[in-house]
Amino acid sequence: MPVKIRLQRHGKKGKPFYWIVAADARSKRDGKYLEKLGVYNPNTNPATVELDVDGAVKWLHNGAQPTDTARAILSYKGALLKHHLDGGIKKGALTEAQAEAKFNAWLEEKTAKIQSKTEGLSKADSEARAKALEAEKAVNKARIAAAAPVVEEAVEEVAEASPEVTLESVADETAAEEVVAEASPEAEETEAPKTEE
Structure with a gap:
């Protein structure tokens, strides 16, 4: 078989x-x-x-x-190396202690390579996340800078109409209007004019 x-x-x-x-x-x-x-x-x-x-x-x-594929995996984990070293022991070219020392040295080197690869991947991932965060902050700053002149123009127009209005009072009023609109969408529907039957 x-x-x-x-x-x-x-x-x-x-x-x-x-x-x-x-x-x-x-x-x-x-x-x-x-x-x-x-x-x-x-x-x-x-x-x-x-x-x-x-x-x-x-x-x-x-x-x-x-x-x-299985041969590549066995080589990656050292099974083929151990099989090869066992053949050397049978032929008398190596002692068991020498074969064990060679296998352990290879295993330590392999684990060090794998560890460095995982550290490199995690470092690259953290750097990519940091770059994405910086790019998002830059976009947000650009949006705020683009919206600032529009808000200032609106405040100036309102201030010309009534001088006692300030930027803070306009911001408070718009925030209050947004809260009321979000809190009561049903109220807007009920205020619709009723037709007589």
């Missing part, structure tokens, strides 16, 4: 979520599998990969062939 290490699709349409499984090569893509080795979520940035490295190495020792 030829065994493949491959992806089994789950999730909803447009949001795939995969299980990494060891399955018979003749079984369906989402069908029966021999062992679940991990999960792969490409929807996050960077992609989330959880893998049982020892289980994957056990299947690789037994002759399981990974698909192209």
